[in-house]
Amino acid sequence: MDTANLRIITDLKKFLMQISTYTELWPQCVTSEKAFTRKRCLPFSTLVMLILNLPKRSLSVEIKSFYSHIEQKSCSKSAFCQQRTKLKPFFFELWNRILVKSFYRHHNNRIKRWKGFVLLAFDDSVISLPSSKELSDIYGHTRNAKNQYGVAAQGCVMFDILNKMVVDSKFLPYMTSERSVVMQQLEYAPENSLLTFDRGYPAFWLFYLLLQKQQHKFIMRVKSDFSHVVKNFVNSPEQDCIKVFHPAPKAIKQMQQMEITVTKDTSIYLRLVKVPLKSGETEILITNLYSPEAHSREDLKEAYRLRWGIETCFGTLKNQLQIESFSGTRQVCIEQDFFANIFVYNLQSIIEKQCEQTVSEISSRREHNYQINKNIGLAFLKDRIVDLFLKENSQQILLELQALFEQHIEPVRPNRSYLRIQRKKSMNYGKYHTLNNYKRAI
Numbered sequence: 001m002d003t004a005n006l007r008i009i010t011d012l013k014k015f016l017m018q019i020s021t022y023t024e025l026w027p028q029c030v031t032s033e034k035a036f037t038r039k040r041c042l043p044f045s046t047l048v049m050l051i052l053n054l055p056k057r058s059l060s061v062e063i064k065s066f067y068s069h070i071e072q073k074s075c076s077k078s079a080f081c082q083q084r085t086k087l088k089p090f091f092f093e094l095w096n097r098i099l100v101k102s103f104y105r106h107h108n109n110r111i112k113r114w115k116g117f118v119l120l121a122f123d124d125s126v127i128s129l130p131s132s133k134e135l136s137d138i139y140g141h142t143r144n145a146k147n148q149y150g151v152a153a154q155g156c157v158m159f160d161i162l163n164k165m166v167v168d169s170k171f172l173p174y175m176t177s178e179r180s181v182v183m184q185q186l187e188y189a190p191e192n193s194l195l196t197f198d199r200g201y202p203a204f205w206l207f208y209l210l211l212q213k214q215q216h217k218f219i220m221r222v223k224s225d226f227s228h229v230v231k232n233f234v235n236s237p238e239q240d241c242i243k244v245f246h247p248a249p250k251a252i253k254q255m256q257q258m259e260i261t262v263t264k265d266t267s268i269y270l271r272l273v274k275v276p277l278k279s280g281e282t283e284i285l286i287t288n289l290y291s292p293e294a295h296s297r298e299d300l301k302e303a304y305r306l307r308w309g310i311e312t313c314f315g316t317l318k319n320q321l322q323i324e325s326f327s328g329t330r331q332v333c334i335e336q337d338f339f340a341n342i343f344v345y346n347l348q349s350i351i352e353k354q355c356e357q358t359v360s361e362i363s364s365r366r367e368h369n370y371q372i373n374k375n376i377g378l379a380f381l382k383d384r385i386v387d388l389f390l391k392e393n394s395q396q397i398l399l400e401l402q403a404l405f406e407q408h409i410e411p412v413r414p415n416r417s418y419l420r421i422q423r424k425k426s427m428n429y430g431k432y433h434t435l436n437n438y439k440r441a442i
Contacts, residue, residue: 016389114306129334154174168187193216382442
């Protein structure tokens with residue numbers, strides 16, 4: 001077994017054990033500095049593990065099963081609910097940052113890249129929440145065509161497409177603009193990254209700020225009527241060119257509110273590219289990869305196509321990890337569960353990396369390439385994730401998980417595409433919705 005994952009788990013266990021001694025971090029992770037100082041059946045590490053084990057069933061059943069697994073005296077559901085209010089969701093957010101940082105450090109030369117870049121995608125998704133006035137006041141709500149309301153939040157993700165890692169995530173009110181958190185998330189982006197964005201992101205101020213960060217390049221898809229420059233390009237015979245952009249009055253006002261001084265004469269240069277699609281539509285990409293020799297139109301098309309990986313990430317989070325199935329209805333419970341799910345997603349990704357050589361050998365003997373079945377893999381993580389952090393034999397558990405993952409693989413069929421059909425969802429928010437092509441595994 002590659003020792004990189006063992007070193008990652010060691011880093012995570014060390015942080016879990018030492019967090020209470022970090023004078024700067026401990027107050028950010030708990031509601032009171034005296035929290036978890038008394039000896040109880042739910043000390044800090046046990047509480048963390050119980051939440052990380054993703055309780056999706058009845059809470060009483062999950063608690064009983066958890067304590068039976070660790071062979072300790074069980075606590076009551078009431079005790080768990082009271083104790084978890086002392087733990088800030090920020091702990092799981094911070095722990096995930098340590099996981100991601102450790103992943104890039106220990107895997108180092110094995111990190112997958114696109115033409116030398118770490119390929120990142122930005123996107124958000126609506127997270128349906130249980131219906132309550134408290135959550136509605138905090139996060140807001142959606143409304144469908146029948147004027148039915150549902151409480152919802154916005155989950156914003158920065159995703160490493162090729163390595164299947166959620167590098168950073170935010171849990172925000174429903175009406176938050178997806179582009180407003182990009183610069184915050186970029187603080188955690190690996191060096192030499194290529195950022196990809198869909199049509200919801202383009203804005204002059206975002207172009208301007210991204211160009212200030214010389215270490216990152218970007219590709220965005222823009223609407224054909226995004227600006228006069230783009231409209232003229234769409235109507236011209238040009239296929240690939242560099243154009244100058246100036247801020248519109250609205251953009252100048254926005255940037256003044258952000259304390260960024262620009263005028264109507266401020267200019268930035270960006271490359272515009274037309275990419276024909278199989279559907280007959282032409283997509284317009286805008287980028288600061290200026291050289292057609294280094295990055296052709298086909299290269300840009302391929303890089304943007306790979307962005308679909310973030311859609312499958314949200315598919316896994318929602319349909320397999322059941323991220324909208326919460327173990328509580330208060331804000332602290334909702335956010336703890338959200339960030340714990342992100343952590344488990346990343347942990348599964350690093351274990352899958354152990355399986356790459358075996359899966360590659362299997363693929364070489366068969367018609368299709370193969371990949372780990374994520375749905376079944378998540379089921380195998382249940383309880384074993386607890387052993388991984390509470391027991392000493394981490395290497396043995398990692399090897400056990402690797403063997404189980406490798407026994408359950410599925411073919412990757414290339415060039416599959418389906419017409420995207422927008423369906424009207426019911427307003428049954430906060431409940432798990434299954435699809436027809438698989439059964440839930442956790």
